[in-house]
Amino acid sequence: MTRASCTTSPQDLLGYWLGELDAAHESRLDEHLLACSACSERLRTIVDLGAAIRRELLRGSFGFVLPAPFVRRIKDAGLSVREYSLEPGGSVSCTVTPEDDLVVAYLHAPLRDVRRLDLVIHDATAGTIRVSDVAFDPEADSVTMVPSVAYLRTLGHNQQRAQLVAVEGVNERVIADYTFNHSPS
Amino acid sequence: MSLSVADADDDDAALARRIIDCAPERDRYAEAEICRRLGPRIRLYGLRHLRNEAAAADLMQDVLVMMLQKLRDGAVREPERLASFVLGTARQMVIDGRRSGKRRVRILEAFPVDLIPPDEEAPEPFDTARLGSCLGALPERERAVLVMTFYDDRTADAVAAELGLSAGNVRVIRHRGLERLRGCMDASGGTT
DSSP, X not given: OOXXXXXXXXXXXXXXXXXXXXXXXXXXXXXXXXXXXXXXXXXXXXXXXHHHHHHHHXXXXXXXXXXXXXXXXXXXXXXXXXXXXXXXXXXXEEOOOTXXXXXXXXXXXXXXXOSEEEEEEEETTTEEEEEOSOOOOGGGOEEEEEOOHHHHTTOSSEEEEEEEEEEETTEEEEEEEEEEEEOOO | OOOOOOOTTOOHHHHHHHHHHHTTSOOHHHHHHXXXXXXXXXXXXXXXXXXXXXXXXXXXXXXXXXXXXXXXTTOOSOXXXXXXHHHHHHHHHXXXXXXXXXXXXXXXHHSOOTTSOOOOOOOXXXXXXXXXXXXXXXXXXXXXXHHHHHHTTOXXXXXXXXXXOOHHHHHHHHXXXXXXXXXXXXXXXXXX
């Protein structure tokens, strides 16, 4: 048993780790994982990958778009979050300081009838980036953009335009746009 | 029994039998090998149920010491079911909270701990620069689900509630994202 390859699916292992399994299934996996080094090592890899994702998130290595409740959880955990809130057509002077762990922009827009939403960023330094099919809650009427802090720290004065684009099949329409005027702290 | 180096191919039950057969003498190599094999698994069990690295490391030590004691005493009747014994011990220790400071000191004084795998800082298992790049290359929805899942180990139900999706949909996106991420890391030699 200990030298066989792992026969437990990655989905089950992750479900076990996150506490998604019923009690009987969890108990069976508890015992199996103590007996089977292959499955235990596979789970360890998943757990390590999750921890590495968390570390990279906190290092600001990559940008992402998430619902606002997630940002509240980060703030509740004691991280320093610099926040900007923009209405459609709005602009803001922004920066990042050494004390900031994350920078967040709440982009308000009417989203109730939107099924798929893309975020298009025109960055004076990095060029145009299209982020397709961003995660959002249609009831919230806002999108929470979290740019890479690591990237922001490399910038001098820079302007960035962001557009929220609703996509319906081959048709798309710009819902709102926003302007960020970045300056170093 | 001669104190030869434990055969690397010995499975857990064979190692347990060696320890039982050697008692009251100690088969140090079999004991070290069984601790080396089971220690990480017990620690993972502890991390899953205690959600705390230090507590999981303590649990691992306590369970290994208890296991060695029971093996030397001949109290483990079915070595081939060692995992059941270890699970029962670990589960009980987690549930009844008997791992108080005083009890730990007593146990660790009574039994040698030279066999316990050291509590070392593990090296970074991934190329972090590559991981950041691979995360950045994921489709946005997969990146969002992975971040929301692993930031504080959220279930699919909880992530789904925040995203306005079904839990099943989140599981599909999560699985797809993990596979894509691992593929990206493997393709670039980003795992160590």
